[in-house]
Amino acid sequence: MEVSGSIAVTLTDPLLSQLQAMALPSVMVLPLLIVIAAGIYYIYTEVIHFMSKSLVRNKVVVITDAVSGVGRECAQLFHKGGARLVLCGTSWDKLESLYDSLTSDADPRETFAPKLVILDFSDMDSIEEVVAEVGDCYGCVDVLICNSSMKLKAPVQSVSLELDRNIMDINYFGPSTLAKGVLPMMISRRSGHIVLVNSIQGRLAVPFRSSYAASKHAAQAFFDCLRAEVEEYGILVSTISHTFINASATMPSAPTPPAPTPSDHQLTHGVRPSVLANEIMRTVNRKRKEVLLAHPIPRVALYLRSLFPSFLFAVVAAGVKDSALADQIIPHDI
Template sequence: MERVTAGGVLQLALAGAGVLLLFRILTRLRPGASLQDAVVVITGASSGLGKECARVFHAAGARLVLCGRDAARLQQVVQELTASSTGSQQQTHIPSTVVFDLADRDTVDGAAQEILRCHGHVDVLISNAGISYRGNILDTHISVQRDVMETNYFGPIALTQALLPSMVRRRSGHVVVISSVQGKIAIPFRSAYAASKHATQAYFDCLRAEVERYGIHVSVISPGYIRTNLSVNAVTGDGSKYGVLDRNTAQGRDPAHVAQAVLKAVRQRSKDVVLAGPLPSLAIYLRTLWPALFFKLMSSRACKEQKPKDE
């Protein structure tokens, strides 16, 4: 059997990156579906990326159902969106709101019914709500691992499964989940977060295959760092708040640009979208094509960091 050299692996990685670039260019040329009057549900809509998604989908004429835990903050978003549409030539709609905690599975079924009562159906579900984590596995209580999984994985799939039967009956719908590059590669001191995002990727990949026959589309969006308060609100090994804006997070992508990418993915019915720079994209290929080197690099990174801190 021919031995694969480091140069050969690099050539394969570059060839794969070239194919991905060509695909993205061709995708840009494909016309997108209209979202005028489409019913779009967004979780985690009161801040960060969820709020920016609300802005772009509202501007596109969608009938929004904004979900979150804080009723006052959701109403503030509604007021801002309503004010922003004054004088717009695009027909817009006043958003509805549904208040519930995605991590509380006992409330999800009731929330799903309330969502359906808003407009009778759902065209697009965008599962955006989530929590991050910073911690050393040795110092992290198992309850923290469970809590992160509850919010990032079980919450989104519970809401998806509660709304899915209505989509199947209509033989129409689009499920979008905001995952992460860390759903494709795992880095030190992010165990709970990376595990929840890996599980998310796997579940929605399975869902895509199972519901395609019903005319339902599934998109997994995997951004790198986004300039939000995700790291500030992250939990640590003992469950306390991390409270630090990481340097990489502060230098991350503008959430407004990521929201535009989500809008584009919905319009073009993209299946899997990675929003990352050259190094994270190369790392994804490296994890698949040369895992031994990837593991060595991650081990070296863990030794340098010693503990979770500003990266």
């Protein structure tokens, strides 16, 4: 026993000395871990980027208001991903311009030439014909992205009933009617995805946005109900609530850069169209039911609305009084 023990010690001593020689200095551990973590994150993002393209390939994707900043960014992302696009808009010239920008440098072996459809939600009588035309493009709809929106900032008493109805048509009746129109195609195939690009004002009303907030609240409620009703058919309904869109960041002629998950800094001055478009793509790929794109202040306001509504109402009312007082101040030289 003593001999075997001494042999074991002599055999393990060189091994221990080699392991000690191979050990990294403690100062190198943290940089090495950072490099490994960065490598893993890079591989993860590349895999997700590849999957985002493969998941929408050959899917029939309908985008409303495709000629807007967000619509153009979405069209570029889904077109590069190999989706079969049906692009809707109110202007044929702008649709053709978007068509040219998408197909000019595209590989026809990897992408499909988009279909173009005139769609104007202010003309509700034409929606039935539009639904039929959309269905005739490919015979089905896999993804419907309701992106259309009309904004208005004005005191309640200055908004006419006609303008109220126009906003409701574009922001609520239009998307809901179009969703109803494509539902039979999705139900028959027991698959489909409807995405409502809404606004945080569909969950939190802001002064001087009465008609806009009302239309967004109505749309939010409709698609929440729709989500529950069509789940049994394998149809997914998603809503994306964002803060105001920073239209000044829209550059239609520039290629769409890959956008990371939006940070609070990116959302402080509004959502860039490219960031929102990437979030729409992620929502479709990951089948998320509800997404909120907002910096901390609106998020806190949403919690206050639920937990301490009286406090929030007082803060909002005080803000309105302050803005009214500021409008009364006339600049003058001293």
